Amino acid sequence: MSQLLSCSxxxxxxxxxxxxxxxxxxxxxAISEQITANTLQKGIVWRGAAACLFICFQxxxxxxxxxxxxxxxxxxxxxxxxxxxxxxxGLTQDIEAFEAQYRSHPLLGALISxxxxxxxxxxxxxxxALTWAITGQQISVGAAVAIRRRLILAxxxxxxxxxxxxxxxSQIASLSEQTLRQAGxxxxxxxxxxxxxxxxxQKQLPLDAWVQKLPVTEARTAxxxxxxxxxxxxxxxLLRGFGWLDGSLHGDVAVRKALQILLGQTEKISxxxxxxxxxxxxxxxxxxxxxxxSSLAKLA
Numbered sequence: 308m309s310q311l312l313s314c315s316x317x318x319x320x321x322x323x324x325x326x327x328x329x330x331x332x333x334x335x336x337a338i339s340e341q342i343t344a345n346t347l348q349k350g351i352v353w354r355g356a357a358a359c360l361f362i363c364f365q366x367x368x369x370x371x372x373x374x375x376x377x378x379x380x381x382x383x384x385x386x387x388x389x390x391x392x393x394x395x396x397g398l399t400q401d402i403e404a405f406e407a408q409y410r411s412h413p414l415l416g417a418l419i420s421x422x423x424x425x426x427x428x429x430x431x432x433x434x435x436a437l438t439w440a441i442t443g444q445q446i447s448v449g450a451a452v453a454i455r456r457r458l459i460l461a462x463x464x465x466x467x468x469x470x471x472x473x474x475x476x477s478q479i480a481s482l483s484e485q486t487l488r489q490a491g492x493x494x495x496x497x498x499x500x501x502x503x504x505x506x507x508x509q510k511q512l513p514l515d516a517w518v519q520k521l522p523v524t525e526a527r528t529a530x531x532x533x534x535x536x537x538x539x540x541x542x543x544x545l546l547r548g549f550g551w552l553d554g555s556l557h558g559d560v561a562v563r564k565a566l567q568i569l570l571g572q573t574e575k576i577s578x579x580x581x582x583x584x585x586x587x588x589x590x591x592x593x594x595x596x597x598x599x600x601s602s603l604a605k606l607a
Contacts, residue, residue: 309467312373312388316396321424324364326601327396330428334452339459339471350470351431352478353388354379357466360431362392369396376467394518397426399550405591414569415588418598427597429550433514434476434507436548440540441500442492454491461486476507499535506533514548521549546593553589556596557581565599 318324324345331349332342339350347362356377363370371392381387393399402425410419430436442458443451461482462474479500487497506512517526523545530541542554556562563576566584570576576584585592 308378310375310378312375312385314371314385314389314392316369316371316389316392316398318364318367318369318396318398319424320367322364322367322396323424323426324369326425327362327364327428333448334456336456338456339473341470348468348470349431350464350466350472352464352472352475354381354384355475357464357472359466359468359470360392374466374468390518391431394550395429395431397428397550400426400552400594402426402594405552405594409588409591415595415598418569418602422598422601425594425598425601427546427550427552427594430547431473432475433518433544433548434504435473436546437503437507437514437540437544438473438479438500439547440543441496441503441535443543444496444540450491457490458487458492461490476504479504480508495535499533502533503536518549521545521551523551523553542593546597552591552594554593555582555585556593557585559596561603562596562599565603569599569602 328342328345328347331340331347334340341348345364347360349360351358351360353373353375356375356379358373358375361372361374369392373388406419406423409415412419430439438458439451439455442454446454458479459471459473462472462478464472464474464478466472482501484494484497484501487500488494492500503512507514512529526545527541530536530544531538537558539556539558542556543559545551545554546556557578563578563581566581567574567576570584585595588595
């Protein structure tokens with residue numbers, strides 16, 4: 308038995324589908340996400356069942372399907388599915404207000420002009436973003452991608468179409484510390500991820516409820532109370548998992564490197580100086596960080 312959900316999402320003519328595809332296409336082995344010039348297939352767990360999300364970008368709209376292994380009887384499945392897709396595509400982000408306010412900025416204005424319409428691609432679930440954030444702490448993107456791949460393989464949830472699925476909290480919680488270490492996590496990261504997975508699975512961290520209305524202060528306090536979680540991990544999670552655009556990413560090495568280039572400085576930018584510089588752009592500090600990320604990618 309299987310179930311199919313589908314929808315058509317309107318997009319503006321200048322929608323940057325390439326940003327979405329690039330974010331989900333970072334693993335060269337493509338075990339859980341596969342991209343083409345205009346499509347994304349992504350293995351996810353949908354309400355306990357393996358599923359494959361398929362997005363096909365067309366001029367001014369996207370055709371989206373979710374192929375679920377098994378029958379999901381919840382009456383809100385269609386609405387929840389569409390909400391997830393809108394979030395993933397960054398369509399809940401008020402980039403128009405940001406660009407109108409800062410397009411004439413003496414430094415940032417040039418980036419906005421070059422990268423008009425930039426939105427932040429999101430993960431399918433907040434827990435996936437939180438897992439990404441823990442995995443990526445203080446290591447390169449390539450190393451984080453490899454560890455994430457091994458984690459997904461260790462969870463071993465596979466859709467009938469062949470893609471492995473990014474696991475839910477309960478599925479991570481069932482993995483042993485040894486399995487997490489074998490996937491490449493340090494001891495401290497393995498313990499942090501295991502503790503978080505348990506808390507999310509037991510509803511002590513209501514990530515899914517926070518999607519409906521994000522209580523930023525409450526979420527930050529709850530997350531930072533967990534050993535191994537600091538401001539960068541929280542801000543990255545709130546950005547990639549919820550689309551919150553005001554988390555300062557001054558602790559991000561790539562953001563500071565891009566800021567150094569933007570400012571034309573020869574010396575590295577400190578976290579303190581980056582934090583001070585970003586404060587001007589409240590409540591869009593994380594979106595500024597995304598523009599800095601993108602500017603750096605163009606130099607690669």
